[in-house]
Amino acid sequence: MRTLALSDDILLKVEKPARYIGNEVNSVMKDKDHVDIRFAMCFPDVYEIGMSHLGIQILYDMFNRYEDTWCERVYSPWPDLDSVMRERNIPLFALESQEPIKTFDFLGITIQYEMCYTNILQILDLSKIPFHACDRDWDCPIVIGGGPCAYNPEPIADFFDIFYIGEGETQYRPLLDLYKACKKEGCSRTEFLIRAAQLPGLYVPQFYEVTYREDNTIASFTPTVSGIPGTITKELVTDITDTTYPEKPVVPFIKCTQDRVVLEIQRGCIRGCRFCQAGQLYRPVRERDADSLKEYAIKMLDNTGYEEISLSSLSSSDYSRLEELVNFLIESCNEKKVNISLPSLRIDSFSLDVMEKVQDVKKSSLTFAPEAGSQRLRNVINKGLTEEVILEGATLAFAGGWNRVKLYFMLGLPTETDEDIRGIAELSDKIAMAYYDTVPKEKRNGRVQIVASTSFFVPKPFTPFQWAPQCTKEQFLEKAYTTKRAIMEQLNQKSIKYNWHEADASVMEGILARGDRRLCEPILRAYQKGCIFDAWGEYYRHDVWTETFAECGIDTSFYTTRQRGLDEIFPWDFIDCGVTKAFLKSEWKNALDERVTKNCKEQCNACGAARFGCGICTVPRITNL
Amino acid sequence: MKLRVKFSKHGVLRFIGHLDVMRYFQKAIRRAGIDIAYTTGFSPHQVMSFAAPLGLGLESNGEYMDIEVNSLTSSPDFINALNAQMVDGIRILEARLLPDNAKNAMASVAAARYTVAFRKGYEPVFLTEAVVDDFFGQSEIIVTKQTKKGETTFDMKPFLFACAFDDAQNTLTLIVDASSAGNIKPSLAVKAIYDRNHAEFNDYALLITREETYLNAGTQEVPRLEPLGFIGSDFG
Ligand code: SF4
Ligand code: SF4
Numbered sequence: 001m002r003t004l005a006l007s008d009d010i011l012l013k014v015e016k017p018a019r020y021i022g023n024e025v026n027s028v029m030k031d032k033d034h035v036d037i038r039f040a041m042c043f044p045d046v047y048e049i050g051m052s053h054l055g056i057q058i059l060y061d062m063f064n065r066y067e068d069t070w071c072e073r074v075y076s077p078w079p080d081l082d083s084v085m086r087e088r089n090i091p092l093f094a095l096e097s098q099e100p101i102k103t104f105d106f107l108g109i110t111i112q113y114e115m116c117y118t119n120i121l122q123i124l125d126l127s128k129i130p131f132h133a134c135d136r137d138w139d140c141p142i143v144i145g146g147g148p149c150a151y152n153p154e155p156i157a158d159f160f161d162i163f164y165i166g167e168g169e170t171q172y173r174p175l176l177d178l179y180k181a182c183k184k185e186g187c188s189r190t191e192f193l194i195r196a197a198q199l200p201g202l203y204v205p206q207f208y209e210v211t212y213r214e215d216n217t218i219a220s221f222t223p224t225v226s227g228i229p230g231t232i233t234k235e236l237v238t239d240i241t242d243t244t245y246p247e248k249p250v251v252p253f254i255k256c257t258q259d260r261v262v263l264e265i266q267r268g269c270i271r272g273c274r275f276c277q278a279g280q281l282y283r284p285v286r287e288r289d290a291d292s293l294k295e296y297a298i299k300m301l302d303n304t305g306y307e308e309i310s311l312s313s314l315s316s317s318d319y320s321r322l323e324e325l326v327n328f329l330i331e332s333c334n335e336k337k338v339n340i341s342l343p344s345l346r347i348d349s350f351s352l353d354v355m356e357k358v359q360d361v362k363k364s365s366l367t368f369a370p371e372a373g374s375q376r377l378r379n380v381i382n383k384g385l386t387e388e389v390i391l392e393g394a395t396l397a398f399a400g401g402w403n404r405v406k407l408y409f410m411l412g413l414p415t416e417t418d419e420d421i422r423g424i425a426e427l428s429d430k431i432a433m434a435y436y437d438t439v440p441k442e443k444r445n446g447r448v449q450i451v452a453s454t455s456f457f458v459p460k461p462f463t464p465f466q467w468a469p470q471c472t473k474e475q476f477l478e479k480a481y482t483t484k485r486a487i488m489e490q491l492n493q494k495s496i497k498y499n500w501h502e503a504d505a506s507v508m509e510g511i512l513a514r515g516d517r518r519l520c521e522p523i524l525r526a527y528q529k530g531c532i533f534d535a536w537g538e539y540y541r542h543d544v545w546t547e548t549f550a551e552c553g554i555d556t557s558f559y560t561t562r563q564r565g566l567d568e569i570f571p572w573d574f575i576d577c578g579v580t581k582a583f584l585k586s587e588w589k590n591a592l593d594e595r596v597t598k599n600c601k602e603q604c605n606a607c608g609a610a611r612f613g614c615g616i617c618t619v620p621r622i623t624n625l
Numbered sequence: 626m627k628l629r630v631k632f633s634k635h636g637v638l639r640f641i642g643h644l645d646v647m648r649y650f651q652k653a654i655r656r657a658g659i660d661i662a663y664t665t666g667f668s669p670h671q672v673m674s675f676a677a678p679l680g681l682g683l684e685s686n687g688e689y690m691d692i693e694v695n696s697l698t699s700s701p702d703f704i705n706a707l708n709a710q711m712v713d714g715i716r717i718l719e720a721r722l723l724p725d726n727a728k729n730a731m732a733s734v735a736a737a738r739y740t741v742a743f744r745k746g747y748e749p750v751f752l753t754e755a756v757v758d759d760f761f762g763q764s765e766i767i768v769t770k771q772t773k774k775g776e777t778t779f780d781m782k783p784f785l786f787a788c789a790f791d792d793a794q795n796t797l798t799l800i801v802d803a804s805s806a807g808n809i810k811p812s813l814a815v816k817a818i819y820d821r822n823h824a825e826f827n828d829y830a831l832l833i834t835r836e837e838t839y840l841n842a843g844t845q846e847v848p849r850l851e852p853l854g855f856i857g858s859d860f861g
Binding site: 011 | 648
């Protein structure tokens, strides 16, 4: 039997001890004496969040198919355990072997959102790995970061030995082989890193030097070691049907955010919503073959025993064989008494028909994400959804028995006026009206319930809005009040509920998202002052962050509210994600001109991703140059 | 057809709570391909019920759940199929077919037997066979227990069916009422022994294993405790 890293008294004291004991169904145990490489895969947030992440399950499965590698998992200890581990000097451990992370060959950290940066430092700290990559020797694992935030790794550049830019399936095998060869040859850690930096998609920050202009923008970004590329091109899987996918995902004991089989039907998105980073980073869209998905669905349900299956993609309605796949699932799931959940489906007669079959209409709600209140602003952000389409979908649904609607909007989008904001209230009201027009009095099941939620817009790298100034906290709040007032003025205001997000956290996210290397210092300092779990409202300490930036002499408006010049060198410009800067610039201009750009299925806009020679780009279509 | 399934729970499974064990079994039964019955309605769920929840930190050799199946082959087939799906620390011990009129597992529970061992460094020097016999010989054992509404004081004696200490093994055996009406936590009984001997009690000292869960095969007046699986029969 395995011995646990934590003693009984600790496990009986902390909340949800199951977070730390491993032993879950389908978790992989290997004999450590029969593997060459120990890989610790980390999601720097609490277990229930980390376990819900598909990317980790994919890589965990991929690594463990390698006979010479044992991949284990590690998540952030919740603050209750965090303080016990510090008090008693207990090193952070991996769930499977329960052995210290420090003894591993690699520590891979997936970086899904900016607000987890201090949690990365917590992981390093509890593992007793020096914060700065340059202070590490062969006694420490190679710390490698990946995920969407690796597309602007600069604010956390000092803390990583390597960043992996792009999809993990392609370069890990060559990296592991290089590692084994270097160990055999007795190379220094630096020598290994120099050779790793020459593999495609891998970025080793310590071998690059940044210089700044007087106005604090970047003057140059250059490699300091010869033979290392100045530009890192993202890695991607060209044929995603023919790649590894976990047939036996790990099944947690405790309820996690994602408590079901997740079937990834496609990667990327054909739509180019201009605020959306995922829509650009993962281009071109690549579909998995529906026949192999059907096989996976059955195998995964059989191997996990889950009672629910969900389709995962950025925009499922765009998947070309969706109807066929969904009908197959409905049939086989009905037999197996399995529920189907279908997030990110466009509301139309097909999806309503499906939803009626798979869920209880009375209990479920419709979701629309118009993102902006007026058609003008929706053109600016290139969100194809029109008022007509929304009202049509809602009317259909109301006739079918639904009476709850959720609407998602953003506040603070470029060019937004009070008129656009009032559009949020007006659209909500029109939907309520559609309900009362559609459903006769005697058939109404109480009032229609409309919940409008707004989040604050944070400009992200590699989007057409990367040049846009972000709003200040005061502007954000003013916009939320305007929305609130406008909703109160509506005829059906009693049917409309309005929620808005915290403004402080959005400002913070904005600083980190478009930050540069000079942010490494304040991030470390904020961590040392006790900031962790910043993504969790109850732990986020805005005052500490504000104070820390001031101490480091950093004017945060440089990162947020500043209007960036069209020719400015951005901290992330050395990364080539496929989509060219010229394309993003033309999209920024189209946005300001309120001009809509067609999606990849309608027409190719020559964004740059075609050079990968895969997915939608290889389908013959009109090209707009 | 109703089955009563007996299982054990050891090792790291001590840290998996009752609700999560239920969720675990729901999935294991699907993986094993057992032809379990489902409720009707929009979100069908498995017909399954558990006998008595086991507290976090406790081990057990005598847990029970009842499930309803549409078809079955044999007890050994069933046990093997489900065991093939178990993780370390949990084993299926028996599966018995229940008569149609059997009360469900939870309603059937009358008592449970526990072995209490002591953690290294926390062994109570004062505990001997004689001390425990003296304790159990009392006509009344007044204890206070914490409830949601505050403290209540009551006589535990009628709910404590047996209590003995093994000097050689240094373990205590308890049989206590475990019915929904009079459920007694084993640690409460152990605390009463400590209190009577003016010893300082620490919950953490105890390593508790539930050895068996019983039903009453006798009458109200003359009870006869038998394992919960007693009313069932092996099949196939
Ligand atoms: S539909 Fe728009 S917002 Fe959604 S993933 Fe695609 S580009 Fe992004
Ligand atoms: S190259 Fe054309 S088809 Fe390919 S992703 Fe870009 S716009 Fe879409």
